[in-house]
Amino acid sequence: MKPEKIEHVCEEEVYSSLFRTHATSIFNYIYYKFGNEEKANDAVQEAFVKLWENCAKVAPEKAKSYVYTVANNLYLNVIKAEKVRLKYAEKVNYSANAVSPEYVLEEKQFKEKLDHALNSLPENQRTTFLLNRVDGMKYQEIADMEGVSVKAIEKRMHLALKSLREKIDGI
Numbered sequence: 001m002k003p004e005k006i007e008h009v010c011e012e013e014v015y016s017s018l019f020r021t022h023a024t025s026i027f028n029y030i031y032y033k034f035g036n037e038e039k040a041n042d043a044v045q046e047a048f049v050k051l052w053e054n055c056a057k058v059a060p061e062k063a064k065s066y067v068y069t070v071a072n073n074l075y076l077n078v079i080k081a082e083k084v085r086l087k088y089a090e091k092v093n094y095s096a097n098a099v100s101p102e103y104v105l106e107e108k109q110f111k112e113k114l115d116h117a118l119n120s121l122p123e124n125q126r127t128t129f130l131l132n133r134v135d136g137m138k139y140q141e142i143a144d145m146e147g148v149s150v151k152a153i154e155k156r157m158h159l160a161l162k163s164l165r166e167k168i169d170g171i
Helices: 012-034 037-053 060-098 101-120 123-133 139-146 150-167
Strands: none
Touching: 012 037, 012 060, 037 060, 101 123, 101 150, 123 139, 123 150, 139 150
């Protein structure tokens, strides 16, 4: 009489045998990839849980490959999730730094200095500076609007920038 061919892993004896035989080698494989004992244990356990959940679909001769593949995919998912978390944490960290109280105070002080320096400029220099730097107009456009030459606009900008540099540290 021939021994019965085992069709799937749902029998407890077959499943237990697979676990005893392969759990350590899968743990080592994942541990070498993760470098973290806890994550490796989690991956091995989760892989064998998935094997049990799909035991009717997995032939015993394919079980080892199945469990290795599941454990490796779990590893890759954890790594991907960690990368996403790190990327988000960097953005949050950056945002938190951007609105720190020190930053807000420095920004307020700089804005006050800039407003004071701009208000102290002669009207024609202030107008030329704001039209160019804030509104993005070209010297030719400003010259046409003011009814002066481009050289006159260049001179106004030069004087405005020189005055602003003297009055505001860090420009």
